[in-house]
Amino acid sequence: MTHPYLSLTDADRDEMLAAIGVASIDELFREIPTGVRFSRALDLEPALSEQEIVEHLERLAAKNVHTGVELSFLGAGMYDHYVPAVVDAVLSRGEFLTAYTPYQPEMSQGVLQAIFEYQTAICELTGMDVSNASGYDGTTVAADACFVAKHVTGRSKVVLCEALNPQVRQVVKTYAPGFGLDVVEVPHRGGTTDPDELRVAARDAACVIFQQPNFFGCLEPAPDLAAAANDAEALAVAHVDPISLGVLEAPGRYGCALAIGEGQGAGNYLSYGGPHYGFLAARSEFIRRMPGRIVGETVDAAGERGYVLTLQTREQHIRREKATSNITTNQTLLALAGLVYLTWLGPQGLRELGETCMALGEYAKERLGLPLLFPERATFKEFAVRVGRSGRDAIREARSQGVHPGYALGRDYEGLDDALLVCVTEKRSPADIDRLAEVLGR
């Protein structure tokens, strides 16, 4: 039987073998040494029909507890924001979905222009001059930023704020030995970073990475942190939540050299952690040190406007071992989702969304009535509370009533075993929050 994904008939195969001048398919592999030919069948389960695939995967999916069946206040870097139908509609276009990197621009004006529009949106959000076409996620763009900073400054120390997402810090630490970097962490003081402490740590550093709002949801004194980095001539790198940038100042306007972040909350589903897009934007002076694809405007032979991959002498396929990064396949489709989403929101929608998340957050703090972990701090979208018992126990109890109350900070921070990080997006109504209060407060 011919496999549904294959198009050759038996007669086709015979004709083609004859044209090649071999007697069998097996003969096509005669140059593979006998010693490395695989002599048995692959030990895999038998093929399934399409219907069986769907049924099998439906069974697996049913074993997961997703946000549609449990009222979830989990955030901690991945956010359950609403994804509008227009995102699905655009991403289902086969011309986008099944194309690859636009190496041949005359075949790929659609995706090239979309990336150019995406780069513009990221620059507008962050106040930067140049954005790449995306990085893998919000963790790897931080490692990318360190690599840029090392080459720009010639220094090998990088400073990470402890209130930076633990996943991001772990990835930077994993990359560090390869990059020849020493990683220094600056503790938080009551939920945010102390600029004076950071200024000292930033001495001789290539860069400083802080998160705004930080992992605890607290608003860092971001302009002061950037100034502390700049005082030490280290690059100030802000890891920002795109959803916050309708209400929070753009990093480019308070002295940052680079702005990076996780794009998931802006247009991508949770999808158990990926695929999503990371964004990386910089001031124009760093353009030739940027990692990844960049699309630029140009004209065609008739003088008409068009778009191409540009500044490719930075990249691995031209520059090889001297490249600014090894990245090739990136997250274009997810970045396209981000562009569609930001277009759907518009500037007004983005601001309203930020305001709604903040208002819901304050309502939740009040309704829960639990002691705040960092009562002095303003927060955005999420906040930490003490639950008077282990966070894990509180989660277990709440989940038995159909509510996931948040993230157990004890997973990453010593001494915070009794703390939960509670996230409220626009998808959690005041009534949902009331339900959380009922469950957590008992």
Add this chain to the structure above:
Amino acid sequence: MKLIYERSEAGRRASALPTYDLPAVQVPEELRRTEPPRLPEVAEPELVRHFTELSSRNFGIDTGFYPLGSCTMKYNPRVNERVVALPGFRDLHPLQEEDGIQGALELEWRLQEILAEVCGLDAVSLQPAAGSQGELTGLLLMRAYFADRGELEQRRKIVIPDTAHGTNPASVTMTGFELTGVKTDARGNIDVEDLRAKVDERTAGLMLTNPSTLGLFDEHVEEIAAIFHDAGALMYYDGANLNAVCGISRPGDMGFDIVHINLHKTFSQPHGGGGPGGGPIAVRKSLEPFLPVPAIVREGDVFRLDYDRPRSIGKVRGYTGPFGVFVRSYAFIRAYGPALKEMSEVAVLNANYLLARLKGAYELPFDRLCMHEFVLSARRLKREHGTSALDVAKRLMDYGFHPPTVYFPLIVPEALMIEPTETEAKETLDAFCEAMLAIAREAKDQPELLKEAPHARPVRRLDEVKAAKRAVVKYGFEEHPDLSIGAAEATAVEAPKGV
């Protein structure tokens, strides 16, 4: 065509958000946004029309044949899109507790088992986000492995053949190793004598794509593995070309210790205009302790995330990797089962058929049977008619085909690297051959047809030199420059396009 920003009109919007009757909360003044981002302001109909029009100016596998060498542009089954959108996958938070992610972990565990079997290796981490990151992860594993043996200071060199993807040398630099090049011999294999002279106690390992970017299976792979293993070094397999050998020859059996697999190539994750991808790595038992955390393990009927791996290199990406990619690739593999071998067989049959039909009209630098792809040279056309590989590529667009990869691998002048994949019909392959043969004739009779191509795309040939010089990388609103001023001829760069 207008940019979405040029369609923008103040006062329009596509979104209506839920409103809750709650008191407004102010951001502290020193942190407050001072000027709103100039995002597009359009209503929903305009939004959909804009992106639909953009899609009509793009070419994917769904549009037509896309023989971009080394990128494995095969058909992407639609059922994979259906299953990835199941709410149990799509709306699952990666930090959900373990009893709420059992289906996800089971899928990941099953995919690990499958990839280990296909690669002939012992353990798999799905975490890397793409092939390049798989390479970087593999090299970090080498660092950890040699550090554990007290040999890291000594073993600095990674050997890479001159046919390698650019990602290989870039990954070497990013992991603090030094690059040692090795030449290709007259049959397109690694030059074993050159290699032997370059491998010693300072060598950490080899990075090899097999079949190579020439589409050729290295006939000395066993000997090569012995050279490295005898020197105490490791063998890294760049799995970009795994589509040629599933069920036919396994990297582990060839002697490789670390393999990355491009899920977006061999296992049909749609390429998405440049991503997402997936770059899982498979390793031999001796390297397993160093794999990224968390490991996904099975204990009876329960699946667990294991962070207790003291010798792990750490994390290379958030959470457990690009899960949606895993769902699609897993569904793809389940549609084949052991018949993955037939997938590879047909990929190789299609490539050899094209090769047989085209090698008379274009130069073939290494006249052998190919694997899933092959490399021709347009050198003769250039010498005799002044038409380059780039011109051939641009002219192919007029015939309705996406061009092959060009100017790669670097050792073949005027290279055209062609990979049809297994999913194409013979009629498509024949039509492509007819186009390539017609273009070879046109090069002789009407070379300007090639040099001015494409003629039938939404834009004419684009000026890449001007783009790099002017570096206009975002819309400038009222200050946006007009690049058509002073337009002369459009210069497209003869450099690698593809891979």
